[in-house]
Amino acid sequence: MKAHDGMYIGGAWRPAAGRDRIEVVNPADETVIGAVPAGTAEDVDAAVRAARAAFPGWAATAPAERAALIGALRDVLAARKGEIAETITAELGSPLGFAEMVHVGAPLAVASSYAELAASYSFEERLGNSTVLLEPIGVVGAITPWNYPLHQVVAKVAPALAAGCTLVLKPAEDTPLTAQLFAEAVHEAGIPAGVFNLVTGTGPVAGQALAAHEGVDLVSFTGSTAVGRQIGATAGAAIKRVALELGGKSANVILPGADLAKAVSAGVGHVMNNTGQSCNALTRMLVHRDQYEEAVSLAAAAVATYPTGDPTDPATRLGPVINAKQHERVRGYIAKGVEEGARLVAGGAEAPYERGYFVAPTVFADVTPDMTIAQEEIFGPVLSILAYEDEEDALRIANGTVYGLGGAVWAADDETAVAFARRMDTGQVDINGGRFNVLAPFGGYKQSGVGRELGPHGLTEYLQTKSLQF
Protein backbone atom coordinates (compact mmCIF):
# COMPACT_ATOMS: atom_id res chain seq x y z
CA MET A 1 0.00 0.00 0.00
CA LYS A 2 1.15 3.48 -0.84
CA ALA A 3 1.77 5.72 2.18
CA HIS A 4 2.81 9.35 2.44
CA ASP A 5 5.76 10.02 4.69
CA GLY A 6 4.38 13.34 5.85
CA MET A 7 1.43 15.36 7.07
CA TYR A 8 -1.00 17.14 4.78
CA ILE A 9 -0.82 20.70 6.12
CA GLY A 10 -1.57 23.98 4.36
CA GLY A 11 -2.23 22.26 1.04
CA ALA A 12 0.99 20.23 0.82
CA TRP A 13 2.61 17.08 2.21
CA ARG A 14 5.19 18.29 4.71
CA PRO A 15 7.72 16.26 6.71
CA ALA A 16 6.66 15.41 10.24
CA ALA A 17 8.36 17.17 13.14
CA GLY A 18 9.45 13.92 14.78
CA ARG A 19 10.90 10.63 13.52
CA ASP A 20 8.45 8.15 15.06
CA ARG A 21 6.38 5.97 12.73
CA ILE A 22 3.17 4.02 13.07
CA GLU A 23 3.12 0.66 11.32
CA VAL A 24 -0.12 -0.25 9.63
CA VAL A 25 -1.05 -3.91 10.01
CA ASN A 26 -3.41 -5.98 7.86
CA PRO A 27 -5.62 -7.65 10.50
CA ALA A 28 -6.40 -10.61 8.23
CA ASP A 29 -2.79 -11.86 8.05
CA GLU A 30 -0.90 -9.64 10.55
CA THR A 31 1.53 -8.36 7.91
CA VAL A 32 2.79 -4.77 7.94
CA ILE A 33 1.42 -3.02 4.86
CA GLY A 34 2.79 0.46 5.39
CA ALA A 35 3.93 3.10 7.83
CA VAL A 36 2.92 6.70 8.46
CA PRO A 37 4.48 9.38 10.64
CA ALA A 38 3.38 9.59 14.27
CA GLY A 39 2.47 13.23 14.75
CA THR A 40 3.50 15.26 17.76
CA ALA A 41 2.14 18.42 19.37
CA GLU A 42 4.39 20.35 17.00
CA ASP A 43 2.69 18.87 13.91
CA VAL A 44 -0.72 19.53 15.44
CA ASP A 45 0.25 23.14 16.11
CA ALA A 46 1.39 23.65 12.50
CA ALA A 47 -1.86 22.14 11.24
CA VAL A 48 -4.04 24.26 13.53
CA ARG A 49 -2.17 27.40 12.42
CA ALA A 50 -2.80 26.48 8.78
CA ALA A 51 -6.48 25.93 9.51
CA ARG A 52 -6.71 29.26 11.39
CA ALA A 53 -5.05 31.12 8.55
CA ALA A 54 -7.44 29.60 6.00
CA PHE A 55 -10.56 30.19 8.11
CA PRO A 56 -11.50 33.80 7.25
CA GLY A 57 -11.26 33.17 3.52
CA TRP A 58 -13.18 29.90 3.62
CA ALA A 59 -15.87 31.29 5.94
CA ALA A 60 -16.41 34.17 3.51
CA THR A 61 -16.76 31.86 0.47
CA ALA A 62 -20.27 31.80 -0.96
CA PRO A 63 -22.18 28.66 0.13
CA ALA A 64 -22.73 27.75 -3.53
CA GLU A 65 -18.98 27.69 -4.06
CA ARG A 66 -18.44 25.52 -0.99
CA ALA A 67 -21.21 23.26 -2.29
CA ALA A 68 -19.43 22.93 -5.64
CA LEU A 69 -16.15 22.00 -3.95
CA ILE A 70 -17.82 19.38 -1.73
CA GLY A 71 -19.38 18.01 -4.92
CA ALA A 72 -15.95 17.93 -6.56
CA LEU A 73 -14.56 16.07 -3.54
CA ARG A 74 -17.37 13.56 -3.83
CA ASP A 75 -16.55 13.05 -7.51
CA VAL A 76 -12.86 12.42 -6.80
CA LEU A 77 -13.77 9.90 -4.09
CA ALA A 78 -16.19 8.22 -6.50
CA ALA A 79 -13.53 8.06 -9.23
CA ARG A 80 -11.09 6.44 -6.76
CA LYS A 81 -13.69 4.10 -5.26
CA GLY A 82 -11.85 0.87 -6.08
CA GLU A 83 -8.55 2.01 -4.62
CA ILE A 84 -10.23 3.28 -1.44
CA ALA A 85 -12.17 0.04 -0.96
CA GLU A 86 -8.98 -2.01 -1.38
CA THR A 87 -7.21 0.16 1.17
CA ILE A 88 -10.06 -0.23 3.66
CA THR A 89 -10.02 -3.98 3.13
CA ALA A 90 -6.26 -4.05 3.71
CA GLU A 91 -6.14 -1.94 6.87
CA LEU A 92 -9.51 -2.75 8.45
CA GLY A 93 -10.10 -6.29 7.16
CA SER A 94 -13.54 -5.53 5.75
CA PRO A 95 -14.82 -7.99 3.12
CA LEU A 96 -14.23 -6.24 -0.21
CA GLY A 97 -17.89 -6.20 -1.28
CA PHE A 98 -18.93 -4.57 1.98
CA ALA A 99 -16.05 -2.11 1.67
CA GLU A 100 -17.25 -1.02 -1.78
CA MET A 101 -20.93 -0.88 -0.93
CA VAL A 102 -20.90 0.50 2.58
CA HIS A 103 -17.46 1.85 3.49
CA VAL A 104 -17.24 3.84 0.26
CA GLY A 105 -20.92 3.98 -0.72
CA ALA A 106 -22.14 5.61 2.49
CA PRO A 107 -19.60 8.46 2.55
CA LEU A 108 -20.31 9.19 -1.11
CA ALA A 109 -23.98 9.58 -0.20
CA VAL A 110 -23.08 11.73 2.82
CA ALA A 111 -20.82 13.97 0.71
CA SER A 112 -23.59 14.36 -1.87
CA SER A 113 -26.07 15.30 0.85
CA TYR A 114 -23.77 18.05 2.14
CA ALA A 115 -23.06 19.37 -1.35
CA GLU A 116 -26.83 19.81 -1.65
CA LEU A 117 -27.30 21.16 1.87
CA ALA A 118 -24.52 23.72 1.51
CA ALA A 119 -26.28 25.09 -1.55
CA SER A 120 -29.82 25.04 -0.16
CA TYR A 121 -29.40 25.68 3.57
CA SER A 122 -30.59 29.00 4.90
CA PHE A 123 -27.63 30.51 6.79
CA GLU A 124 -29.83 33.42 7.89
CA GLU A 125 -33.21 33.58 9.54
CA ARG A 126 -35.63 36.31 10.51
CA LEU A 127 -37.12 36.33 14.04
CA GLY A 128 -39.30 39.36 14.85
CA ASN A 129 -37.08 42.42 14.63
CA SER A 130 -33.91 40.29 14.42
CA THR A 131 -31.91 38.71 11.69
CA VAL A 132 -30.10 35.64 12.97
CA LEU A 133 -26.89 34.79 11.17
CA LEU A 134 -25.71 31.18 11.30
CA GLU A 135 -21.94 31.48 11.17
CA PRO A 136 -19.21 28.84 11.10
CA ILE A 137 -17.73 28.06 14.50
CA GLY A 138 -14.14 28.27 13.31
CA VAL A 139 -11.41 25.65 13.41
CA VAL A 140 -12.55 22.07 14.02
CA GLY A 141 -10.39 19.38 15.59
CA ALA A 142 -11.77 16.08 14.28
CA ILE A 143 -10.74 12.80 15.91
CA THR A 144 -12.04 9.64 14.27
CA PRO A 145 -12.06 5.88 14.95
CA TRP A 146 -11.09 3.02 12.66
CA ASN A 147 -14.42 1.20 12.38
CA TYR A 148 -15.60 3.13 9.29
CA PRO A 149 -12.33 4.73 8.17
CA LEU A 150 -13.79 6.91 5.40
CA HIS A 151 -17.35 7.41 6.63
CA GLN A 152 -16.30 8.72 10.06
CA VAL A 153 -14.03 11.25 8.34
CA VAL A 154 -16.60 12.40 5.79
CA ALA A 155 -19.33 12.61 8.46
CA LYS A 156 -17.24 15.37 10.08
CA VAL A 157 -15.41 16.98 7.16
CA ALA A 158 -18.39 17.40 4.80
CA PRO A 159 -20.65 19.31 7.24
CA ALA A 160 -17.69 21.34 8.55
CA LEU A 161 -16.84 22.42 4.99
CA ALA A 162 -20.50 23.13 4.24
CA ALA A 163 -20.71 25.34 7.33
CA GLY A 164 -17.57 27.28 6.40
CA CYS A 165 -15.29 25.78 9.05
CA THR A 166 -11.71 24.65 8.49
CA LEU A 167 -10.33 21.49 10.05
CA VAL A 168 -7.51 19.40 11.39
CA LEU A 169 -8.15 15.65 11.28
CA LYS A 170 -6.45 13.09 13.54
CA PRO A 171 -7.60 9.72 12.20
CA ALA A 172 -7.32 6.41 14.05
CA GLU A 173 -3.79 5.04 14.12
CA ASP A 174 -5.07 1.69 12.80
CA THR A 175 -6.49 3.13 9.57
CA PRO A 176 -4.34 6.11 8.49
CA LEU A 177 -3.94 5.02 4.86
CA THR A 178 -7.60 5.68 4.06
CA ALA A 179 -7.23 9.10 5.71
CA GLN A 180 -4.22 9.85 3.51
CA LEU A 181 -6.21 8.88 0.41
CA PHE A 182 -8.94 11.22 1.60
CA ALA A 183 -6.42 14.06 1.93
CA GLU A 184 -5.27 13.36 -1.64
CA ALA A 185 -8.89 13.61 -2.78
CA VAL A 186 -9.32 16.95 -0.96
CA HIS A 187 -6.26 18.24 -2.79
CA GLU A 188 -7.39 16.91 -6.16
CA ALA A 189 -10.84 18.45 -5.69
CA GLY A 190 -9.24 21.89 -5.43
CA ILE A 191 -10.29 22.69 -1.89
CA PRO A 192 -8.16 25.70 -0.90
CA ALA A 193 -4.91 25.15 1.03
CA GLY A 194 -5.29 25.02 4.81
CA VAL A 195 -9.04 24.34 4.79
CA PHE A 196 -8.44 20.65 5.51
CA ASN A 197 -5.31 19.38 7.27
CA LEU A 198 -4.28 15.88 8.28
CA VAL A 199 -2.06 14.86 11.18
CA THR A 200 -1.60 11.12 11.62
CA GLY A 201 -0.58 9.90 15.06
CA THR A 202 -1.67 8.24 18.25
CA GLY A 203 -4.58 9.32 20.41
CA PRO A 204 -2.70 10.13 23.61
CA VAL A 205 -0.14 12.27 21.72
CA ALA A 206 -1.58 13.85 18.55
CA GLY A 207 -5.25 13.41 19.55
CA GLN A 208 -4.72 14.87 22.99
CA ALA A 209 -2.71 17.82 21.59
CA LEU A 210 -5.49 18.56 19.11
CA ALA A 211 -8.29 18.36 21.69
CA ALA A 212 -6.37 20.67 24.01
CA HIS A 213 -5.13 23.18 21.40
CA GLU A 214 -6.35 26.70 22.10
CA GLY A 215 -6.64 27.41 18.38
CA VAL A 216 -9.38 24.77 18.04
CA ASP A 217 -12.96 26.05 18.50
CA LEU A 218 -14.85 22.75 18.28
CA VAL A 219 -13.67 19.23 19.01
CA SER A 220 -15.65 16.58 17.19
CA PHE A 221 -14.81 13.11 18.47
CA THR A 222 -16.05 9.64 17.61
CA GLY A 223 -14.81 6.65 19.59
CA SER A 224 -14.98 5.07 23.00
CA THR A 225 -16.92 6.52 25.91
CA ALA A 226 -13.78 6.43 28.06
CA VAL A 227 -11.81 8.71 25.72
CA GLY A 228 -14.92 10.80 24.99
CA ARG A 229 -15.31 11.56 28.68
CA GLN A 230 -11.71 12.79 28.80
CA ILE A 231 -12.11 14.93 25.68
CA GLY A 232 -15.36 16.39 27.01
CA ALA A 233 -13.58 17.38 30.22
CA THR A 234 -10.69 19.00 28.33
CA ALA A 235 -13.08 20.90 26.06
CA GLY A 236 -15.27 21.91 28.99
CA ALA A 237 -12.34 23.40 30.88
CA ALA A 238 -11.51 25.55 27.84
CA ILE A 239 -15.21 26.47 27.17
CA LYS A 240 -14.85 24.88 23.76
CA ARG A 241 -17.71 23.33 21.81
CA VAL A 242 -17.61 19.56 21.71
CA ALA A 243 -19.45 16.82 19.85
CA LEU A 244 -19.10 13.26 21.10
CA GLU A 245 -20.23 10.21 19.16
CA LEU A 246 -19.62 7.33 21.57
CA GLY A 247 -20.46 3.72 22.18
CA GLY A 248 -23.70 1.80 22.22
CA LYS A 249 -25.43 -1.38 23.33
CA SER A 250 -28.45 -1.14 21.10
CA ALA A 251 -31.58 -3.23 21.47
CA ASN A 252 -33.42 -5.05 18.71
CA VAL A 253 -36.91 -5.49 20.16
CA ILE A 254 -39.04 -8.14 18.48
CA LEU A 255 -42.64 -7.76 19.63
CA PRO A 256 -45.22 -10.56 19.32
CA GLY A 257 -46.89 -10.37 15.91
CA ALA A 258 -43.70 -9.38 14.09
CA ASP A 259 -42.30 -11.44 11.23
CA LEU A 260 -39.93 -13.40 13.48
CA ALA A 261 -37.78 -15.00 10.77
CA LYS A 262 -37.23 -11.68 9.02
CA ALA A 263 -36.55 -9.81 12.26
CA VAL A 264 -34.03 -12.38 13.49
CA SER A 265 -32.16 -12.65 10.21
CA ALA A 266 -31.96 -8.86 9.79
CA GLY A 267 -30.90 -8.55 13.42
CA VAL A 268 -28.11 -11.10 13.01
CA GLY A 269 -26.94 -9.31 9.85
CA HIS A 270 -26.86 -5.98 11.66
CA VAL A 271 -24.45 -7.41 14.25
CA MET A 272 -22.26 -9.43 11.87
CA ASN A 273 -21.83 -6.63 9.33
CA ASN A 274 -18.43 -4.99 9.78
CA THR A 275 -17.59 -7.80 12.24
CA GLY A 276 -19.72 -6.21 14.92
CA GLN A 277 -17.66 -3.05 14.85
CA SER A 278 -20.49 -0.56 14.39
CA CYS A 279 -21.32 1.81 17.23
CA ASN A 280 -25.06 1.29 16.63
CA ALA A 281 -24.89 -2.51 16.20
CA LEU A 282 -28.04 -4.21 17.50
CA THR A 283 -26.14 -6.46 19.87
CA ARG A 284 -29.06 -7.23 22.21
CA MET A 285 -31.97 -9.11 20.68
CA LEU A 286 -35.10 -9.04 22.84
CA VAL A 287 -37.64 -11.78 22.20
CA HIS A 288 -40.92 -12.69 23.95
CA ARG A 289 -40.67 -15.75 26.20
CA ASP A 290 -43.13 -17.71 23.99
CA GLN A 291 -41.05 -17.26 20.83
CA TYR A 292 -37.68 -17.46 22.50
CA GLU A 293 -36.45 -20.93 21.50
CA GLU A 294 -37.65 -20.45 17.93
CA ALA A 295 -35.72 -17.17 17.70
CA VAL A 296 -32.59 -18.81 19.12
CA SER A 297 -32.69 -21.56 16.46
CA LEU A 298 -33.31 -19.00 13.72
CA ALA A 299 -30.33 -16.94 14.93
CA ALA A 300 -28.07 -20.00 15.01
CA ALA A 301 -29.07 -20.81 11.42
CA ALA A 302 -28.61 -17.20 10.28
CA VAL A 303 -25.15 -16.88 11.79
CA ALA A 304 -24.01 -19.99 9.90
CA THR A 305 -24.36 -17.97 6.68
CA TYR A 306 -21.48 -15.70 7.76
CA PRO A 307 -18.26 -17.49 6.77
CA THR A 308 -15.12 -15.91 8.20
CA GLY A 309 -11.86 -15.70 6.33
CA ASP A 310 -9.81 -13.79 3.78
CA PRO A 311 -11.65 -10.48 3.22
CA THR A 312 -10.57 -10.39 -0.44
CA ASP A 313 -12.38 -13.71 -1.07
CA PRO A 314 -15.89 -12.90 -2.36
CA ALA A 315 -17.33 -15.80 -0.31
CA THR A 316 -16.23 -14.18 2.96
CA ARG A 317 -18.90 -12.28 4.86
CA LEU A 318 -17.05 -11.83 8.16
CA GLY A 319 -13.56 -10.36 8.28
CA PRO A 320 -11.23 -10.12 11.28
CA VAL A 321 -11.54 -7.54 14.05
CA ILE A 322 -9.20 -4.57 13.79
CA ASN A 323 -6.18 -5.40 15.94
CA ALA A 324 -4.60 -7.72 18.49
CA LYS A 325 -5.95 -5.72 21.41
CA GLN A 326 -9.55 -5.93 20.17
CA HIS A 327 -8.99 -9.63 19.37
CA GLU A 328 -8.15 -10.26 23.02
CA ARG A 329 -10.86 -7.97 24.28
CA VAL A 330 -13.71 -9.44 22.23
CA ARG A 331 -12.73 -13.04 23.03
CA GLY A 332 -12.41 -12.03 26.67
CA TYR A 333 -16.05 -10.89 26.61
CA ILE A 334 -17.10 -14.22 25.07
CA ALA A 335 -15.28 -16.10 27.84
CA LYS A 336 -16.97 -13.82 30.37
CA GLY A 337 -20.39 -14.63 28.87
CA VAL A 338 -19.78 -18.35 29.34
CA GLU A 339 -18.44 -17.77 32.84
CA GLU A 340 -21.52 -15.78 33.86
CA GLY A 341 -23.81 -18.59 32.69
CA ALA A 342 -25.03 -17.57 29.24
CA ARG A 343 -25.68 -20.42 26.79
CA LEU A 344 -23.32 -20.49 23.81
CA VAL A 345 -25.38 -21.28 20.70
CA ALA A 346 -22.75 -20.55 18.04
CA GLY A 347 -19.10 -19.52 17.95
CA GLY A 348 -16.96 -19.15 21.05
CA ALA A 349 -13.82 -17.56 22.44
CA GLU A 350 -11.38 -19.73 20.53
CA ALA A 351 -9.73 -18.02 17.56
CA PRO A 352 -10.76 -19.85 14.38
CA TYR A 353 -7.38 -19.41 12.63
CA GLU A 354 -3.80 -19.24 13.78
CA ARG A 355 -3.12 -16.03 11.89
CA GLY A 356 -5.26 -12.96 11.69
CA TYR A 357 -7.50 -11.38 14.31
CA PHE A 358 -10.53 -13.55 13.56
CA VAL A 359 -13.39 -14.18 15.96
CA ALA A 360 -16.02 -16.84 15.29
CA PRO A 361 -19.51 -15.38 14.79
CA THR A 362 -20.99 -15.88 18.22
CA VAL A 363 -24.53 -16.12 19.57
CA PHE A 364 -25.46 -16.30 23.24
CA ALA A 365 -28.87 -17.36 24.53
CA ASP A 366 -30.19 -17.19 28.13
CA VAL A 367 -28.54 -13.82 28.56
CA THR A 368 -29.92 -11.87 31.50
CA PRO A 369 -29.95 -8.04 31.58
CA ASP A 370 -27.37 -7.80 34.37
CA MET A 371 -24.69 -9.90 32.62
CA THR A 372 -21.53 -8.15 31.43
CA ILE A 373 -22.24 -9.16 27.81
CA ALA A 374 -25.66 -7.47 28.08
CA GLN A 375 -24.25 -4.25 29.51
CA GLU A 376 -20.85 -3.50 27.98
CA GLU A 377 -20.00 -2.66 24.39
CA ILE A 378 -18.12 -5.65 22.93
CA PHE A 379 -17.39 -4.32 19.41
CA GLY A 380 -17.15 -7.76 17.87
CA PRO A 381 -19.40 -10.33 16.14
CA VAL A 382 -21.28 -11.28 19.30
CA LEU A 383 -25.07 -11.34 19.64
CA SER A 384 -26.90 -11.72 22.94
CA ILE A 385 -30.51 -12.93 22.94
CA LEU A 386 -32.62 -11.98 25.94
CA ALA A 387 -36.14 -13.09 26.84
CA TYR A 388 -38.85 -10.72 28.07
CA GLU A 389 -42.19 -11.42 29.74
CA ASP A 390 -44.28 -8.54 28.42
CA GLU A 391 -43.92 -5.14 26.77
CA GLU A 392 -43.09 -3.32 30.01
CA ASP A 393 -40.36 -5.85 30.71
CA ALA A 394 -39.01 -5.44 27.16
CA LEU A 395 -38.89 -1.66 27.61
CA ARG A 396 -37.11 -1.96 30.95
CA ILE A 397 -34.48 -4.23 29.42
CA ALA A 398 -34.12 -2.12 26.25
CA ASN A 399 -33.55 1.06 28.31
CA GLY A 400 -31.50 -0.67 31.00
CA THR A 401 -27.96 0.29 29.95
CA VAL A 402 -25.89 3.47 30.21
CA TYR A 403 -26.05 3.76 26.40
CA GLY A 404 -28.69 4.95 23.94
CA LEU A 405 -27.40 5.16 20.39
CA GLY A 406 -29.37 2.87 18.05
CA GLY A 407 -32.27 0.48 18.25
CA ALA A 408 -34.87 -1.39 16.30
CA VAL A 409 -38.46 -2.44 16.86
CA TRP A 410 -40.31 -5.11 14.93
CA ALA A 411 -44.10 -5.48 15.37
CA ALA A 412 -47.20 -6.54 13.47
CA ASP A 413 -47.52 -2.98 12.13
CA ASP A 414 -45.60 0.30 12.12
CA GLU A 415 -48.02 1.96 14.55
CA THR A 416 -47.33 -0.60 17.29
CA ALA A 417 -43.59 -0.40 16.67
CA VAL A 418 -43.60 3.42 16.76
CA ALA A 419 -45.55 3.46 20.04
CA PHE A 420 -42.79 1.34 21.59
CA ALA A 421 -39.98 3.34 19.92
CA ARG A 422 -41.31 6.58 21.46
CA ARG A 423 -40.60 5.14 24.89
CA MET A 424 -37.03 4.08 24.10
CA ASP A 425 -34.16 6.19 25.49
CA THR A 426 -32.12 6.18 22.32
CA GLY A 427 -31.18 8.43 19.41
CA GLN A 428 -32.26 6.25 16.47
CA VAL A 429 -34.77 3.46 16.01
CA ASP A 430 -35.34 1.39 12.86
CA ILE A 431 -39.01 0.56 12.47
CA ASN A 432 -39.80 -2.89 11.02
CA GLY A 433 -36.48 -3.07 9.19
CA GLY A 434 -36.19 0.62 8.30
CA ARG A 435 -33.10 1.47 6.26
CA PHE A 436 -30.19 3.78 7.02
CA ASN A 437 -30.89 7.37 5.98
CA VAL A 438 -27.97 9.78 5.45
CA LEU A 439 -30.18 12.76 6.30
CA ALA A 440 -31.40 11.44 9.67
CA PRO A 441 -29.64 12.81 12.75
CA PHE A 442 -27.26 10.20 14.16
CA GLY A 443 -26.17 10.37 17.78
CA GLY A 444 -26.82 9.26 21.27
CA TYR A 445 -28.94 9.63 24.35
CA LYS A 446 -27.26 9.14 27.75
CA GLN A 447 -23.59 8.07 27.61
CA SER A 448 -23.72 7.44 23.85
CA GLY A 449 -22.76 11.01 23.29
CA VAL A 450 -23.43 14.69 22.85
CA GLY A 451 -24.56 16.20 19.57
CA ARG A 452 -25.71 14.75 16.26
CA GLU A 453 -24.07 13.94 12.95
CA LEU A 454 -25.44 13.79 9.38
CA GLY A 455 -28.07 15.80 7.53
CA PRO A 456 -29.20 19.29 8.51
CA HIS A 457 -28.96 18.47 12.25
CA GLY A 458 -25.33 17.50 11.72
CA LEU A 459 -24.69 20.78 9.91
CA THR A 460 -25.92 22.89 12.84
CA GLU A 461 -23.19 21.38 15.06
CA TYR A 462 -20.68 23.44 13.07
CA LEU A 463 -22.63 26.71 13.23
CA GLN A 464 -23.05 29.40 15.86
CA THR A 465 -25.62 32.16 15.90
CA LYS A 466 -25.31 35.92 15.83
CA SER A 467 -28.45 38.04 16.11
CA LEU A 468 -28.79 41.49 14.64
CA GLN A 469 -31.64 43.60 16.01
CA PHE A 470 -33.36 46.19 13.84
Ligand code: NAP
Ligand atom coordinates in the same frame (compact mmCIF):
# COMPACT_ATOMS: atom_id res chain seq x y z
P1 NAP B 1 -10.61 5.17 21.06
O1 NAP B 1 -9.33 5.00 21.78
O2 NAP B 1 -11.69 5.94 21.70
O3 NAP B 1 -10.26 5.78 19.61
C1 NAP B 1 -10.97 6.76 18.91
C2 NAP B 1 -10.05 7.88 18.44
O4 NAP B 1 -9.61 8.65 19.55
C3 NAP B 1 -8.78 7.39 17.77
O5 NAP B 1 -8.40 8.30 16.76
C4 NAP B 1 -7.81 7.42 18.93
O6 NAP B 1 -6.46 7.40 18.54
C5 NAP B 1 -8.20 8.70 19.60
N1 NAP B 1 -7.75 8.81 21.00
C6 NAP B 1 -7.42 7.83 21.86
N2 NAP B 1 -7.05 8.35 23.04
C7 NAP B 1 -7.13 9.69 22.93
C8 NAP B 1 -6.87 10.78 23.81
N3 NAP B 1 -6.47 10.58 25.05
N4 NAP B 1 -7.06 12.03 23.36
C9 NAP B 1 -7.49 12.24 22.11
N5 NAP B 1 -7.75 11.26 21.22
C10 NAP B 1 -7.59 10.00 21.63
O7 NAP B 1 -11.20 3.77 20.68
P2 NAP B 1 -10.35 2.43 20.42
O8 NAP B 1 -9.28 2.26 21.44
O9 NAP B 1 -9.89 2.45 19.03
O10 NAP B 1 -11.47 1.33 20.64
C11 NAP B 1 -11.83 0.95 21.96
C12 NAP B 1 -13.33 0.76 22.09
O11 NAP B 1 -14.02 1.96 21.71
C13 NAP B 1 -13.95 -0.28 21.17
O12 NAP B 1 -13.85 -1.56 21.69
C14 NAP B 1 -15.37 0.19 21.09
O13 NAP B 1 -16.08 -0.27 22.20
C15 NAP B 1 -15.26 1.68 21.15
N6 NAP B 1 -15.34 2.32 19.81
C16 NAP B 1 -16.48 2.96 19.46
C17 NAP B 1 -16.58 3.55 18.22
C18 NAP B 1 -17.79 4.29 17.80
O14 NAP B 1 -17.99 4.51 16.61
N7 NAP B 1 -18.63 4.73 18.69
C19 NAP B 1 -15.53 3.47 17.32
C20 NAP B 1 -14.34 2.81 17.70
C21 NAP B 1 -14.28 2.26 18.95
P3 NAP B 1 -5.76 5.95 18.37
O15 NAP B 1 -6.23 5.46 17.08
O16 NAP B 1 -4.33 6.24 18.38
O17 NAP B 1 -6.20 5.11 19.52
Ligand code: MG
Ligand atom coordinates in the same frame (compact mmCIF):
# COMPACT_ATOMS: atom_id res chain seq x y z
MG1 MG C 1 -7.18 3.65 21.35
